[in-house]
Amino acid sequence: MASKEAVKLLGYWVSPFPKRVEWALRLKGVEYEYIEEDIYNKTPQLLELNPVHKKVPVLIHGEKVIPESFIMLEYIDETWKQYPILPQDPYDRAMARFWAKVGDEKLFYNAQRAMCTQFEEEKERYLKEAVESLEKIEEVLIKGKSKFFGGEKIGYLDIALGWISYWLPVWEEVGSMKIVDPILFPSITAWMENIRNHPVIKDKLPPRDKMVAYFQWFKKEIGASLAAARKG
Structure with a gap:
């Protein structure tokens, strides 16, 4: 079940893009672990998880890794059905x-x-x-x-x-x-x-x-x- 898999979010404090993802997770009532990254001194973890763009945010759900904040928002909305954020039409x-x-x-x-x-x-x-x-x-x-x-x-x-x-x-x-x-x-x-x-x-x-x-x-x-x- 989605609710039983650990959720982690890699972000950088001043970037608005990870904040979008946090807001969506909070709206859904999803528990998550936030991991602060230094985008000017990128960790091997970040480079491994997002080898294409090499930037935050990165969402980790169980064994699944999702890049790009807009894609994350849609993934979150489709995975946790409570409080739909995308329009139904x-x-x-x-x-x-x-x-x-x-x-x-x-x-x-x-x-x-x-x-x-x-x-x-x-x-x-x-x-x-x-x-x-x-x-x-x-x-x-x-x-x-x-x-x-x-x-x-x-x-x-x-x-x-x-x-x-x-x-x-x-x-x-x-x-x-x-x-x-x-x-x-x-x-x-x-x-x-x-x-x-x-x-x-x-x-x-x-x-x-x-x-x-x-x-x-x-x-x-x-x-x-x-x-x-x-x-x-």
Whole structure:
């Protein structure tokens, strides 16, 4: 039985991707062991368990090893049936997956690059694309006319986009920029507050001051790397 097999999760404290998996496991009431990894000094265990990407998160369920946070969310939902997180309708399920990818590939990428770049024209371009993707996500939330993307309780898309509520404000502070304007994005702003205050989420968020210090270092390192690549 799935419930009798040990569950372990390899993660890194400041990464939002393992947090998604923790939130899903907590919603399901699944007991798990969290194992902290140093992504800058990867252990042989991590390299063995995830030889393709060599990164966290990694979910271990008994003898099974699952990579990639979105794949983990679906595995968790199909393995533990209590508290379904994916929509039951096939179309709604497909669109939840689509918007989750938009969050990572458009908003996450552009917001992080805007924080890190040393060039003002690049920053403006990244910010513009980040805001445009957030506009689309805001429209999805408005159409649902509910507290969460998943309705009155959090679901797959809330978990997938949950990083917006906590990581994005830190990036805005570190990057001296604004993406989530409460006037332009009232629904997202309210949703962010609801997510941060959800009992499953708020107990599994990294210390904000520690995050600010980390991303100040991250901005310096990545910014220098991007500048060097641009110079060729």
